[in-house]
Amino acid sequence: MATQSHPNQRRSTRLRFRCLVKISGIDPKGHAFIEETETITINKNGASLRTGHDFALGQTLTVRTLERGHMGEFQIVWKGQPDTPEAGQIGIEWFDARRFWGIDFPPEDWSGH
Numbered sequence: 717m718a719t720q721s722h723p724n725q726r727r728s729t730r731l732r733f734r735c736l737v738k739i740s741g742i743d744p745k746g747h748a749f750i751e752e753t754e755t756i757t758i759n760k761n762g763a764s765l766r767t768g769h770d771f772a773l774g775q776t777l778t779v780r781t782l783e784r785g786h787m788g789e790f791q792i793v794w795k796g797q798p799d800t801p802e803a804g805q806i807g808i809e810w811f812d813a814r815r816f817w818g819i820d821f822p823p824e825d826w827s828g829h
Contacts, residue, residue, distance in 0.1 A: 730757045736782040744772045762809035
């Protein structure tokens, strides 16, 4: 079962990276949806992205990058709370980690400063 963790408790270095994606799945009310959106940050394990939908923690999404056409299954592991700067954002983690975003990540000890 997924837990709502703080967005700063990532397992790998986050990079601000805008990637246009199409997300799809079944919403908590049982309705199929497709939404074009963009990532805010990415890391080796997943991403944060903007969305106009309300999702449940642990819910599965299919994500397809619009530029490269890469597809993957992700789980929602974090939701921005209403009336906060993170409202309308979700954190996703993939089931099958691989080089999804098409970039190389810095080493884990890189501070980015």
